[in-house]
Amino acid sequence: xVRAPSLVVVGSVGLDTVETPSARRADQLxxxxxxxxxxxxxxxxxxxxxxxxxxxxxxxxAHFRRMGVDLAGLRRAPGKTFRWSxxxxxxxxxxxxxxxxxxxxxxxxxEMPAAYRSAPFLFLANIAPSLQMRVLDQxxxxxxxxxxxxxxxxxxxxxxxxxxxxxxxxxxxxESEACHLTGKTSLVAAASELLRRGPRYIIVKKGxxxxxxxxxxxxxxxxxxxxxxxxxxxxxxxxxxxALMGRLAAARRVSEKEIRRAMVYGxxxxxxxVEEFSLTRLLRLTLAEIEARRxxxxxxxxxx
Ligand code: AMP
Numbered sequence: 001x002v003r004a005p006s007l008v009v010v011g012s013v014g015l016d017t018v019e020t021p022s023a024r025r026a027d028q029l030x031x032x033x034x035x036x037x038x039x040x041x042x043x044x045x046x047x048x049x050x051x052x053x054x055x056x057x058x059x060x061x062a063h064f065r066r067m068g069v070d071l072a073g074l075r076r077a078p079g080k081t082f083r084w085s086x087x088x089x090x091x092x093x094x095x096x097x098x099x100x101x102x103x104x105x106x107x108x109x110x111e112m113p114a115a116y117r118s119a120p121f122l123f124l125a126n127i128a129p130s131l132q133m134r135v136l137d138q139x140x141x142x143x144x145x146x147x148x149x150x151x152x153x154x155x156x157x158x159x160x161x162x163x164x165x166x167x168x169x170x171x172x173x174x175e176s177e178a179c180h181l182t183g184k185t186s187l188v189a190a191a192s193e194l195l196r197r198g199p200r201y202i203i204v205k206k207g208x209x210x211x212x213x214x215x216x217x218x219x220x221x222x223x224x225x226x227x228x229x230x231x232x233x234x235x236x237x238x239x240x241x242x243a244l245m246g247r248l249a250a251a252r253r254v255s256e257k258e259i260r261r262a263m264v265y266g267x268x269x270x271x272x273x274v275e276e277f278s279l280t281r282l283l284r285l286t287l288a289e290i291e292a293r294r295x296x297x298x299x300x301x302x303x304x
Pocket of ligand 1: 011012014015016029030031032083084100126127128150152153233234235236237238239
């Protein structure tokens, strides 16, 4: 019998090869759903929907279990695991994707465990919009749906993406994606344009410059926690979004005020994630550390 998670996350689960100015790491645990579930699990029971190949190391599955992620929706299929590689410039806000191999994700058609279908919270993390839609179609009546995407899908699957956007409550994209999607050059103009496409809320992620929420109550800004050293920014957006959805699921109700609160947790958990490569820092992170950094960020932001 599968336990009903309050949050379901679909997205990529894979092996990343990442090069930063300080190091290169091959075949480390990555994927949007991996980061998002790991972050969400600090706050609420999260179930992962995705697929890995026969080459996916058992120790990575053990990492998810240790973090309390429910894996009833994670399939193992014959073939190769999703792989992505990217390189960061000295200014780590700038990243180039070197390759994306969908592998087992190319023809993955998720069949959701029955217990997942009634989950109140759904996060459609970055993966093909057609796949995100298939998961959304299988949900009974989710109370709150958030979606994320990436330049690859904006370029190759724009019509499906625009159809999906109409059906979500919150769309989160990064700065360049917001402009790419809308053709606008100002962030605020891009967010306003996206609001007209369906979602009630838009969050634009701005890397080390934090994030911006636009909703019925207007604009809200959350800074990124300032760090002396960032080792690997990969997955920061997914970690931010996962923690945000985990917090919302834990709060049970959704209001703009709760979303604002949850964004602060998103920012804090993401700031831990980038301190080390892959999910290494998240694996030994504690709630006490999260709360302490949240308090510290809150003190930094108090305007005189
Ligand atoms: P972020 O740094 O938040 O953009 O997320 C990076 C993560 O997304 C990496 O762990 C990759 O494995 C994963 N990823 C990269 N490209 C894609 C894609 N086109 N679809 C799904 N996941 C991807």
